[in-house]
Amino acid sequence: MDMVLETDRLGKRYGGMWALRDCSLHLPAGRIAALVGPNGAGKSTLLHLAVGLLRPDAGSVRVFGATPHGNTGVLTDVGFVAQDTPLYRDFTAAELITMGGKLNRRWDAALARDRLAQLGIPPDKPAGKLSGGQRAQVALALALAKRPGLLLLDEPVASLDPLARREFLQSLMGSVAEAGTTVLLSSHLLADLERVCDYLIVLNAARVRLVGGVDDLVAEHRRLIGPRHDGGPIPGVAAVIRASHTDRQSTLLVRVDGTLVDPAWVVQDISLEDLILAYLADGDAQASHEAWGVPA
Amino acid sequence: MIEFVLDGRSKINTYVQLVQQVKQALRVGLLAPGDQLPKVRDVAQSLAINPNTVLKAYRELEIEGLAEGRPGVGTFVRRTLASASLPNQAELRTDLVAWLRRAQAAGLTPEDVTALVSTTMRAEFPQEASA
Numbered sequence: 119m120d121m122v123l124e125t126d127r128l129g130k131r132y133g134g135m136w137a138l139r140d141c142s143l144h145l146p147a148g149r150i151a152a153l154v155g156p157n158g159a160g161k162s163t164l165l166h167l168a169v170g171l172l173r174p175d176a177g178s179v180r181v182f183g184a185t186p187h188g189n190t191g192v193l194t195d196v197g198f199v200a201q202d203t204p205l206y207r208d209f210t211a212a213e214l215i216t217m218g219g220k221l222n223r224r225w226d227a228a229l230a231r232d233r234l235a236q237l238g239i240p241p242d243k244p245a246g247k248l249s250g251g252q253r254a255q256v257a258l259a260l261a262l263a264k265r266p267g268l269l270l271l272d273e274p275v276a277s278l279d280p281l282a283r284r285e286f287l288q289s290l291m292g293s294v295a296e297a298g299t300t301v302l303l304s305s306h307l308l309a310d311l312e313r314v315c316d317y318l319i320v321l322n323a324a325r326v327r328l329v330g331g332v333d334d335l336v337a338e339h340r341r342l343i344g345p346r347h348d349g350g351p352i353p354g355v356a357a358v359i360r361a362s363h364t365d366r367q368s369t370l371l372v373r374v375d376g377t378l379v380d381p382a383w384v385v386q387d388i389s390l391e392d393l394i395l396a397y398l399a400d401g402d403a404q405a406s407h408e409a410w411g412v413p414a
Numbered sequence: 415m416i417e418f419v420l421d422g423r424s425k426i427n428t429y430v431q432l433v434q435q436v437k438q439a440l441r442v443g444l445l446a447p448g449d450q451l452p453k454v455r456d457v458a459q460s461l462a463i464n465p466n467t468v469l470k471a472y473r474e475l476e477i478e479g480l481a482e483g484r485p486g487v488g489t490f491v492r493r494t495l496a497s498a499s500l501p502n503q504a505e506l507r508t509d510l511v512a513w514l515r516r517a518q519a520a521g522l523t524p525e526d527v528t529a530l531v532s533t534t535m536r537a538e539f540p541q542e543a544s545a
Binding site for chain 2: 148150287289291292295313316
C-alpha cells in the first residue's frame with residue numbers, strides 16, 4: 119500500500135518541552151484521516167512538521183517518500199490550511215487566486231474561481247470583510263487550486279457555525295471524491311469525524327495513542343459490563359483501555375484479540391466517539407500520575 | 415435517480431444505510447434495471463460523508479449482483495428486487511386503505527393496528543414471520 123505520510127520516532131521540542139515525542143505513524147494513500155487530541159497534544163506541531171514549516175528535533179518525517187523541510191519539490195504536492203484559516207485581510211478572493219498563481223508551480227485558477235462562484239462568494243470583497251464560513255471556503259479553494267495529493271487541515275471548522283461547518287465539509291468531501299486526495303484533518307468535533315473520516319490518529323500529551331483504519335479499530339474494541347473485576351486477565355482481551363467500577367460492577371473498554379467466552383460479561387459494540395474518548399482519558403490519567411510521581 | 419438520506423440518530427453504519435435505501439427503492443420499483451445510481455462525488459458532497467463510504471456501499475451492491483460499475487460512467491442497477499407481485503400491489507393497497515379506515519372507525523390506534531397485523535401474520539405465515 120502506498121504511504122503518503124510516514125513518521126518514525128518523530129520528535130519536536132520547544133525549549134525543554136517535547137511538543138511531540140516518539141511519534142511513529144503512517145497514512146496510506148486515499149484515506150481521509152482524523153487527527154484527534156486535546157489542545158496542546160501536538161496536533162499542530164505534527165501538521166507543521168509534515169508541511170515543512172518545522173524541522174524535527176528527533177526522528178524523521180516523510181511526505182511522498184521525501185523530507186518536506188525546505189523541499190519545494192514535494193511541497194508542490196501538499197496543500198495546507200492552517201488554524202483559523204489565515205488570509206491576507208486586505209486582498210479580495212480574486213486577488214488571492216491571482217497571487218496563488220504567481221507563487222505556485224502548479225495552479226488551477228479556474229478550479230478555484232468555479233468553486234467560489236458556485237458558493238456565491240463575492241470576488242471583489244476584501245477577505246477581512248467575508249464571514250468566517252466564506253473565509254474558510256476561500257482558504258480551502260486556494261489549497262485545492264494546487265491540486266495537492268495530500269491536503270492537511272488544522273481545525274478547519276472549529277470556529278464555524280453549524281451551517282457553515284456542514285457546507286465546508288460538503289465542499290471538502292465533494293472535491294476529495296473527484297481528485298482522490300489524501301486528507302489529514304485535525305478536529306475536536308467527533309460527530310463530524312465519524313461521517314467524514316476512515317482513518318484515525320489519536321495524540322495525547324505529545325504521544326501517539328492510537329493509529330489505524332476506523333473500521334478495524336472499532337471492530338477490535340468492545341465494552342464489557344459485568345460483576346466487579348479485580349484486574350486479572352480476561353480470555354480474549356488483549357488490553358483494558360479504560361475501566362470504571364462501582365462496588366459491585368465493572369465497566370471496561372477493551373481491545374480484544376480473540377473470542378470473549380466468559381458469560382459473566384455483557385459485550386457491547388462501541389462507536390468511534392466512545393473509542394476516541396477512552397483513549398484520550400487513558401492518556402490523561404497516565405500523564406497525571408507520572409507528573410505527580412504517584413503510581414497509577 | 416434517487417436521493418440518499420442519512421438517519422443521524424441511527425446506530426446503523428452509514429454504508430449499510432445507503433445499501434438499505436437502494437434495496438428499498440428496488441423493492442418498491444423506484445429503481446429498475448439500467449437506472450443510474452447517484453454519482454459517488456454527488457453523494458459524498460450532499461451528505462458530507464467520506465467518498466470511500468459510498469464506494470463501499472456500491473461495492474456491496476455489486477457483490478450482491480444488484481448493481482454494476484461502468485468505469486468512467488457510473489454505477490447502474492443490474493437487477494430488481496421487486497417481486498412479480500408488484501403489479502398486484504396497487505389493488506392490494508386500495509383494499510388495505512379501506513380496511514385501515516374501518517379499523518380506525520372501530521377505534522383502533524396505529525399501535526393497535528400494528529400489533530394486530532403482526533400477530534395475525536405470525537399466525538398465518540408461521541415460517542416467514544420467524545425468518
